[in-house]
Amino acid sequence: MLEALALLQKYWKHDKFRSLQNEIIASVLSGQDTFALMPTGGGKSVCFQIPALMNDGICLVVSPLVALMKDQVANLQQRNIKAIALTGGIRSEEMIDLLDNCQFGNYKFLYLSPERLQSDWILERIKSLPINLITIDEAHCVSQWGHDFRPAYLKISLLKKHFPKTPFLALTATATPRVKTDIITELGLHNPQIFEKSFARENIAYMVFELEDKIFRIEQILKKNPEPSIIYVRNRKSCLDISSQLQSLGFKATYYHGGLSSKEKDKNMQSWMNEDVQIIVATNAFGMGIDKANVKTVIHIQLPENIENYYQEAGRAGRNGERAFAILLTSPSDIIQAKNQFINILPDKKFLNLMYLKLNNYFQVAYGEGINEQFTFNLHHFCLRYEFPTLKTYNALQFLDRQGIITLSQEFSEKITLQFLIPSKEVIRYVSLNVNDEEIILAILRTYPGIYEMQTAFNLQLIAKKSNHKEAEILAVLKKLKEKEIIEYHSKNNDATILFNEVREDERTISRVSKHLENQNLLKKEQLQAVYHYINERAICKNKLILNYFGEKIITDCGICSFCITKKIKKKDVTLLSKEIITLLKIEDLNSRDIQNKTKNNPEDVIFVLQELLENDFILVKPNNKYTLKS
Known part of the structure; x- marks a missing residue:
C-alpha cells in the first residue's frame, strides 16, 4: 500500500488515510466486490480514485448527481488527472467524441448517470473500454426503500455480464439495514467485502430547541460561536429573507440556492469558504462536494424531509474533529408546515397521469414521438397555464426524472443560438483579415456545418x-461578429431544461412506474414520522435516536446533546426555576424570550422547564406563542 499512500500524498496532499479508506482500497485492489457505508465527510471518492490510478485502464463511475459529477471531474482535472462526465444535454456527436477520448486518450475516469447505461449504443461503446473498476456512487438509489430510489440503478447489475472479472465498489453515505441488504442483492455483488463506518460523530452535539423566536436564538448562537456556519432553509425566498435579517443584525452573511447562476453560486460560496462572511444561508442545493473542516454550527430552521438528509447536512459541521453543533430549531406550527411541505404535495397516479399528458401537450410532442427532444422549461409558466399546484407539479417532475422518463436539469444556464448571415467565402475572407479570431471561427464552422x-x-x-480559448474570449468574438452583422446571435437565460428520454405513451408510461410512486409516497410518510419522533422524543439522547435509525444500538448517552444537557440540570434548580416562571405568569403572559430575560437563565434551562410545565399541564401556549397559566 506504499504506492497508494504515495498517490494520496502526490494528488491530495494528505499524509495518511482516513478510517476505512486503506481497507477499502486494499479490497478493491484485490479484485473483490466491495460495499462501503461511509457517512458524510468520510472521504468516499478517494476509495475508488486511488485504486483506479494504480491500475491500467479507466474507472467507470455511476452517479445520479450531475452537480457532484461535474465537481469531481473538475477536482480531478485540477490535479492533472484526466476525467470525463457524460451529463445530460450533450449531443450525440459530442458523446461519440468523448467516448473516443476515453478509448484512445488515456483517460482514467468516466462519470455517467445510470440512465446513460440504458442506451444500447453507449453500453456497446463502454463494453469496448478497458474498465478496471466499476464504482456505484449513491448506491442507496438501487433500493426501493432508499430515500432516492431510481429504477435505472437496477440495470447496473447487467454490467456484471460484460465485466465479470472487474470489481464493483458500491458506496453510500446513508443506508438503513434494509437498504444495505437491497444494495448487495440488486447490484449482484459477489461475496462482497463489507465495510461500515459508524454513524457516530462524537464531536457533534445534536440540539433540538422548541421556541417561537428563531431569529433571536440564531443571533445568540452565532454570537457565542463566531466561526463559519451554515443555516439550512427550505426555499429560495427564505434564503434571501434570513440572510438579510442576519445582515441587519450586524452579521456577515451570504446565501446559496439552485436559482442562482453558476457565477453567483461560485462567488457566494467562495466568500464563505474564504471566510469573508461567517454565515451561508442555503437550501439543500448547497453541500455536494463541500468539505470545509472548521464549520462550527449547522442550523436547520425548518424540519428536514428525512433523517438521512438531516444527518448529511448536519454532518458538514466539525470535520476538523473539534466540538461542533447541529441545531434544529422548531416551533409548534412546524409539524403542520412539514406535512403541507412534504406529504400534502405528493403526487398520486391520477395527478401524475394528467401532468405528464399536459407536459407533452405543452411542448407539442405527438403520441409515439419525443425521444431525445430537449426543451427549455419555466415551471411557473407551465403551472399557470394548466392551473397546477407548483410544489406537487415539481415533485411529479422529479419523480419522472428519477424514473428516467425525463431528465430535468435545474442548472441555471445560458442558451446561445447563432447563424452566419454572409456567404462562406466572405467568412473565409474575414478570417484571413482577422487572424486572431481564426481558431475560434474555424472551430465553430467545423462543429456546426449547418450554421x-x-x-x-x-x-x-x-x-x-476545441479552439483552446477561454469562454470569455469566444463571447467577445461573437459580440464583434454580431456588431459587424456577420452573424445573428441570441442569448437567453433558462431556469431549467427538460429532455424526454422515452417516446410519449401517456397512461401506458405512467402505469409502468405507478407502483414505484406508491412505494415512494409511503416511504416519505414513514421518514417524516421518524423526523417527528426525533424532535418530540424528550426522554432519549439525540445521538442515540440518530444511531438507532441507522441500525446502530448503543447503551451510553453522548453527554453533549440537548437531552443530555437538560439531564445535568440539578433538580433543585428545576424546582426553583419552575416556581419563578409560575410567579411571573401569574402577573402576565410571556414568551420564552421574556422569561429568559426576566429569570436571567440560559435558554436551554428555560426551554427545558417550560416543556416540563407543559407536559404536567401547569401552563398552556396561546396562539400568539405566549405562555399562560392553565386555569
Whole structure:
C-alpha cells in the first residue's frame, strides 16, 4: 500500500488515510466486490480514485448527481488527472467524441448517470473500454426503500455480464439495514467485502430547541460561536429573507440556492469558504462536494424531509474533529408546515397521469414521438397555464426524472443560438483579415456545418475546448461578429431544461412506474414520522435516536446533546426555576424570550422547564406563542 499512500500524498496532499479508506482500497485492489457505508465527510471518492490510478485502464463511475459529477471531474482535472462526465444535454456527436477520448486518450475516469447505461449504443461503446473498476456512487438509489430510489440503478447489475472479472465498489453515505441488504442483492455483488463506518460523530452535539423566536436564538448562537456556519432553509425566498435579517443584525452573511447562476453560486460560496462572511444561508442545493473542516454550527430552521438528509447536512459541521453543533430549531406550527411541505404535495397516479399528458401537450410532442427532444422549461409558466399546484407539479417532475422518463436539469444556464448571415467565402475572407479570431471561427464552422442555413444551438464549453480559448474570449468574438452583422446571435437565460428520454405513451408510461410512486409516497410518510419522533422524543439522547435509525444500538448517552444537557440540570434548580416562571405568569403572559430575560437563565434551562410545565399541564401556549397559566 506504499504506492497508494504515495498517490494520496502526490494528488491530495494528505499524509495518511482516513478510517476505512486503506481497507477499502486494499479490497478493491484485490479484485473483490466491495460495499462501503461511509457517512458524510468520510472521504468516499478517494476509495475508488486511488485504486483506479494504480491500475491500467479507466474507472467507470455511476452517479445520479450531475452537480457532484461535474465537481469531481473538475477536482480531478485540477490535479492533472484526466476525467470525463457524460451529463445530460450533450449531443450525440459530442458523446461519440468523448467516448473516443476515453478509448484512445488515456483517460482514467468516466462519470455517467445510470440512465446513460440504458442506451444500447453507449453500453456497446463502454463494453469496448478497458474498465478496471466499476464504482456505484449513491448506491442507496438501487433500493426501493432508499430515500432516492431510481429504477435505472437496477440495470447496473447487467454490467456484471460484460465485466465479470472487474470489481464493483458500491458506496453510500446513508443506508438503513434494509437498504444495505437491497444494495448487495440488486447490484449482484459477489461475496462482497463489507465495510461500515459508524454513524457516530462524537464531536457533534445534536440540539433540538422548541421556541417561537428563531431569529433571536440564531443571533445568540452565532454570537457565542463566531466561526463559519451554515443555516439550512427550505426555499429560495427564505434564503434571501434570513440572510438579510442576519445582515441587519450586524452579521456577515451570504446565501446559496439552485436559482442562482453558476457565477453567483461560485462567488457566494467562495466568500464563505474564504471566510469573508461567517454565515451561508442555503437550501439543500448547497453541500455536494463541500468539505470545509472548521464549520462550527449547522442550523436547520425548518424540519428536514428525512433523517438521512438531516444527518448529511448536519454532518458538514466539525470535520476538523473539534466540538461542533447541529441545531434544529422548531416551533409548534412546524409539524403542520412539514406535512403541507412534504406529504400534502405528493403526487398520486391520477395527478401524475394528467401532468405528464399536459407536459407533452405543452411542448407539442405527438403520441409515439419525443425521444431525445430537449426543451427549455419555466415551471411557473407551465403551472399557470394548466392551473397546477407548483410544489406537487415539481415533485411529479422529479419523480419522472428519477424514473428516467425525463431528465430535468435545474442548472441555471445560458442558451446561445447563432447563424452566419454572409456567404462562406466572405467568412473565409474575414478570417484571413482577422487572424486572431481564426481558431475560434474555424472551430465553430467545423462543429456546426449547418450554421449558414439556420439558427443553431451553440455549446460554449465545447467550442472553448476545441479552439483552446477561454469562454470569455469566444463571447467577445461573437459580440464583434454580431456588431459587424456577420452573424445573428441570441442569448437567453433558462431556469431549467427538460429532455424526454422515452417516446410519449401517456397512461401506458405512467402505469409502468405507478407502483414505484406508491412505494415512494409511503416511504416519505414513514421518514417524516421518524423526523417527528426525533424532535418530540424528550426522554432519549439525540445521538442515540440518530444511531438507532441507522441500525446502530448503543447503551451510553453522548453527554453533549440537548437531552443530555437538560439531564445535568440539578433538580433543585428545576424546582426553583419552575416556581419563578409560575410567579411571573401569574402577573402576565410571556414568551420564552421574556422569561429568559426576566429569570436571567440560559435558554436551554428555560426551554427545558417550560416543556416540563407543559407536559404536567401547569401552563398552556396561546396562539400568539405566549405562555399562560392553565386555569
